[in-house]
Amino acid sequence: MDAKAKGNVRREEEDDQIELRRGPWTVEEDLKLVNYIASHGEGRWNSLALFAGLKRTGKSCRLRWLNYLRPDVRRGNITLEEQLLILELHSRWGNRWSKIAQHLPGRTDNEIKNYWRTRVQKHAKQLKCDVNSKQFKDTMRYLWMPRLVERIQAGIASSSSTTATAMGQIGIPQVALSYNTLDNSSTTVSLETQISPTSDFSDCYGNIVPINENTNPDYFQASQIGSSNDYSHGMDFQPWLRGVDNITSDHFLDCDDFLFLQQQFNFNM
DNA sequence: AACGTGTCCAACCGCACCGAC
């Protein structure tokens, strides 16, 4: 055991001696934490826990604040746009949840991680394949993501067109992901509600080149409105893409989607 | 109504990193 590990063990032993509380937070504890941070700000979590009168570790206080009590935490279902972003960014960075969360304002790394485990990994399990396998990644890239784009577009088309204008007026940049759908028409989806003015999107997409100049099949692209992505790669999934409507937004695959996907997946194994 | 099973998510855990001393 190295010095750092010893230090961690010693601190945990000290925690036990103080009889720190664990488990779910009470309303009273939440109020103490919120009020203390409102008066003194966040940071220095161990001393914060002490001075706020909370019998919790600093780590516990930090986690509670960041994942639950922070005023800008977004709650509720992950939107289609957010699902698409998660898939995109995960394909690039893997399980770098905090980095992915930086590009989904109001969403926590914990929430994204939970989403991935409960939704995406569940589908991988149902398809009887490893979530890290090429087959599963291809399925995401060539089937789920284009389908999400179409559904986002359908939603945009049926909703008020004032949204984008309003977002522009309050200074939120509009970033779009564009794809070529499988029938060779161009599809563009705006992610304006997800990208904060301070997010470093150039970090994600800083080295983008046109698809026809990149020979790497695993390459994905995203850009300002006007460029294109190509997820088709000659695979013919048009019946699936065209045949399913009325899909609920909280899951990116409904039952029919999944059955078709399972057939396509087995066929292409 | 009672029970079993599956799902979801808040919270915890272990580890690593960093800066100060």
Add this chain to the structure above:
DNA sequence: GGTCGGTGCGGTTGGACACGT
């Protein structure tokens, strides 16, 4: 260079809840 305190990250778990039988 070693130690310590603070912090952040990714993986895991436990319990509440929903749903089916």
